[in-house]
């Protein structure tokens with residue numbers, strides 16, 4: 711059974727704007743899914759259906775087989791943790807630790823489990839030294855990681871991340887990649903909205919492309935990033951490595967650092983010519 715099952719979902723805001731039309735997708739337990747598409751494509755509206763912030767205007771959203779219309783946000787929060795794009799929508803406690811502890815406390819985890827989850831979430835997000843600081847005395851990038859830690863500490867089977875890398879420097883993006891690796895090892899399902907195609911290509915098993923409130927492509931990163939017409943329609947770029955590979959005349963769909971190195975080793979003469987031409 712799919713952990714997340716969305717069937718023919720449509721959603722119209724009270725203002726009359728229809729943000730989603732006929733969206734269907736299933737996500738298996740443990741899958742890592744990235745949702746991409748230009749601003750206004752409907753990504754956040756879709757993601758907010760996963761923890762019941764929004765309920766369908768039409769169609770159904772099921773989490774672990776249960777229709778979200780029959781559940782409160784509080785009930786759904788035990789299954790789906792949601793990290794908002796803007797941490798101000800999420801943080802409220804006087805210290806980072808209290809914010810991070812709130813979720814597991816609310817889910818009535820035992821004290822031992824609460825402590826373990828809180829310590830792990832603080833460590834994984836690089837916030838152990840800031841645990842006793844007020845979240846609003848931290849930088850915006852750190853606050854964003856507090857929001858992530860608060861959700862990690864809940865230990866939910868699924869986590870939704872809205873633009874997790876925005877505002878993070880390279881070191882912190884690497885840290886977030888490690889967090890995703892740990893979540894994957896634990897079998898947690900991850901759905902992330904991202905505008906960062908390199909991050910998307912490196913860290914996800916599946917990419918869903920949205921445009922005008924609908925899904926226009928769905929497949930592995932290699933399958934999706936090879937479909938230039940769909941990317942064009944969604945106004946998203948290919949990952950940098952793929953563009954570089956195309957410039958080098960490689961036909962393979964190279965989207966990750968590992969894949970790029972593999973191709974490079976398979977074509978050493980091309981690199982040798984380049985190096986000798988520059989005299990290095």
Ligand SMILES: Nc1ncnc2c1ncn2[C@@H]1O[C@H](COP(=O)(O)OP(=O)(O)OP(=O)(O)O)[C@@H](O)[C@H]1O
Pocket residue numbers: 723724725727728729747748749750751752753754755756
């Ligand atoms: N609260 C709201 N009230 C009315 N319309 C909204 C609201 N939030 C979003 N919309 C509209 O719904 C559509 C989809 O917006 P949504 O935020 O889901 O897109 P998105 O793909 O997440 O964009 P972004 O990448 O900018 O976050 C857009 O036309 C947007 O203007």
